[in-house]
Amino acid sequence: MLDIGGDNLFVLEFGDILHYYTPYTATLFLVALIFTGLVIASRPEKQVDIAFGGDAYYAKETTLSEMRFRRFMAIACGLATMGAMGSGDLFNFTLFASLVGIANIGIVAAVKSRHVLDAAYEYGIVAMVATLPLFGGAALILATTGTLSIPALAAGGFAVPLVGKAFLALGVIGEGMAPFYAAKAEMFRAPGAPYVIMCSLSSLLIFLRVVEIVITI
Amino acid sequence: MLIITRISRILSNFQNLVALFAGACIIVSLIGILSLPLVFEGNQLYPKSQLDPASGLYPYNRGGVPFGTTEVICQYPENSPYAGYVTTYLTPLSLYLAENTLYLGTTIVAHPGGIIDEILYNTRGADTVVETSILFTAFAIASYLYRRREGE
Amino acid sequence: MIPEYSLGLLVAFAATGIAFYALMRETDGLHRLLLTDLIEVASLAFIALIGTDLAEALILPGLVVGASELIALSEIYRVKEGYTRPPDAGLRIEVMESAPAILAALLVVYGIVLSGFSGGAVAGLGVIFYFLCCGHAERFALLETASGYSWVLWIVAFFIFMILPQYWFFAVMLSGSAILVKVMAKMSLIGTMRGGPNA
Numbered sequence: 162m163l164d165i166g167g168d169n170l171f172v173l174e175f176g177d178i179l180h181y182y183t184p185y186t187a188t189l190f191l192v193a194l195i196f197t198g199l200v201i202a203s204r205p206e207k208q209v210d211i212a213f214g215g216d217a218y219y220a221k222e223t224t225l226s227e228m229r230f231r232r233f234m235a236i237a238c239g240l241a242t243m244g245a246m247g248s249g250d251l252f253n254f255t256l257f258a259s260l261v262g263i264a265n266i267g268i269v270a271a272v273k274s275r276h277v278l279d280a281a282y283e284y285g286i287v288a289m290v291a292t293l294p295l296f297g298g299a300a301l302i303l304a305t306t307g308t309l310s311i312p313a314l315a316a317g318g319f320a321v322p323l324v325g326k327a328f329l330a331l332g333v334i335g336e337g338m339a340p341f342y343a344a345k346a347e348m349f350r351a352p353g354a355p356y357v358i359m360c361s362l363s364s365l366l367i368f369l370r371v372v373e374i375v376i377t378i
Numbered sequence: 379m380l381i382i383t384r385i386s387r388i389l390s391n392f393q394n395l396v397a398l399f400a401g402a403c404i405i406v407s408l409i410g411i412l413s414l415p416l417v418f419e420g421n422q423l424y425p426k427s428q429l430d431p432a433s434g435l436y437p438y439n440r441g442g443v444p445f446g447t448t449e450v451i452c453q454y455p456e457n458s459p460y461a462g463y464v465t466t467y468l469t470p471l472s473l474y475l476a477e478n479t480l481y482l483g484t485t486i487v488a489h490p491g492g493i494i495d496e497i498l499y500n501t502r503g504a505d506t507v508v509e510t511s512i513l514f515t516a517f518a519i520a521s522y523l524y525r526r527r528e529g530e
Numbered sequence: 531m532i533p534e535y536s537l538g539l540l541v542a543f544a545a546t547g548i549a550f551y552a553l554m555r556e557t558d559g560l561h562r563l564l565l566t567d568l569i570e571v572a573s574l575a576f577i578a579l580i581g582t583d584l585a586e587a588l589i590l591p592g593l594v595v596g597a598s599e600l601i602a603l604s605e606i607y608r609v610k611e612g613y614t615r616p617p618d619a620g621l622r623i624e625v626m627e628s629a630p631a632i633l634a635a636l637l638v639v640y641g642i643v644l645s646g647f648s649g650g651a652v653a654g655l656g657v658i659f660y661f662l663c664c665g666h667a668e669r670f671a672l673l674e675t676a677s678g679y680s681w682v683l684w685i686v687a688f689f690i691f692m693i694l695p696q697y698w699f700f701a702v703m704l705s706g707s708a709i710l711v712k713v714m715a716k717m718s719l720i721g722t723m724r725g726g727p728n729a
Binding site for chain 1: 508512522
């Protein structure tokens with residue numbers, strides 16, 4: 162076992178599910194916390210399109226209800242990310258990752274642009290099927306080692322199958338679209354700056370976390 | 379054309395995204411088939427033991443004393459001092475059905491009490507909290523999109 | 531002899547491969563959405579292969595995640611394709627005039643007796659049926675409030691379990707009834723989603 166996270170700073174016990182914070186995960190948690198605070202406090206951007214070659218420009222209006230809905234989704238996404246950062250249980254982590262995925266869809270789903278919705282739909286399909294590698298990976302690890310707890314697995318003595326780890330990583334990639342931001346670039350055309358950036362940040366954070374998990378167990 | 383240009387062109391089109399991810403999943407499941415056989419760990423949490431077909435609670439009878447500590451094989455027993463209490467609890471109606479029929483076991487998951495509730499509510503309660511939050515978020519999206527129509 | 535678990539895994543991996551192959555070849559948006567169900571089933575197979583009580587408890591979240599994402603995505607699909615025409619008045623048969631009240635009441639009472647998840651589903655079915663048949667003017671706010679409060683009750687019950695475990699009985703009853711109300715409210719929202727002037 163490789164200890165890349167450092168010593169436990171704080172352990173929160175929920176029955177069988179532990180939440181633990183090492184210097185590594187605590188840093189990620191703080192980033193998510195700060196950004197969620199920013200999302201709560203800030204006002205959304207107002208996009209202005211300029212017609213090329215002329216003086217005309219038009220501002221995209223965001224209605225109040227849409228703004229509130231997207232802020233709600235961004236906050237939910239931030240909370241889910243914070244949960245995923247600390248979770249010390251594989252299955253609990255996969256559930257938090259799914260929550261990040263669906264909140265990401267929600268952030269852009271309220272936009273009324275056909276192009277954005279197309280991209281969000283494709284992304285949503287991927288986020289949905291990504292639950293197979295996520296749950297499959299957690300189930301494979303549970304079946305072959307008899308435990309889901311990351312600290313217990315990290316203590317050694319278990320032969321965690323490689324395919325289980327690969328499934329976990331693949332699932333997080335699917336939920337967050339972490340390495341390929343192709344669809345996300347399309348989704349960023351949606352107006353409302355702090356909220357869409359939450360999509361990116363949350364997927365980056367859960368990807369960093371799954372790397373830690375895969376190396377640790 | 380450079381190969382990297384070609385790859386990035388494919389990656390940048392979001393229409394290919396699902397196919398790309400599906401391809402990656404197919405490759406990993408092929409790796410999974412190649413890595414067989416995997417050994418099943420016999421020493422599992424919450425095992426299905428003590429099956430007694432004659433019991434009215436079959437196949438969910440996990441024994442134990444009502445309102446007393448019952449042995450439940452969980453990950454961190456020290457975190458759940460009252461583990462086993464929910465397992466052995468039956469509502470009066472459920473108790474009546476269990477004593478008089480053989481069929482309560484098939485619906486025990488629907489009654490308060492039982493091992494599944496023990497796991498879902500108590501030892502792994504955080505899972506269920508996240509799960510209901512996912513349901514909440516998904517319904518918020520669906521009902522927002524559905525109801526927006528009337529406002530316009 | 532091949533161990534049973536590996537045999538099961540072989541089937542599950544093969545099913546995964548086939549399901550993803552189907553998804554890869556499909557280009558139509560709606561068909562892709564339908565094919566995701568095929569994949570959800572394979573993911574449940576992985577969990578079910580463990581075969582312990584824990585696996586049974588884990589299948590429930592797995593199922594719920596799949597179902598709820600399906601609901602959200604199908605709404606996105608509808609909006610994206612611009613299907614906004616309200617459906618017709620719908621089916622009008624005699625049983626829909628006379629039966630709703632008594633059938634719905636029976637189902638709701640039976641659901642409350644069952645309580646918990648399945649109870650919520652049974653009671654929700656009754657409420658869906660009632661709303662489908664009898665209209666649903668101005669009930670959204672009430673249903674959503676009920677569902678929101680039951681979610682909060684669930685969280686409260688969770689913290690009772692974790693912080694004050696000696697009150698486990700209260701927590702079981704709280705979470706059992708909260709999940710009943712929650713599932714019922716969520717399902718009955720589906721019953722109201724049938725277009726018409728009040729939708």
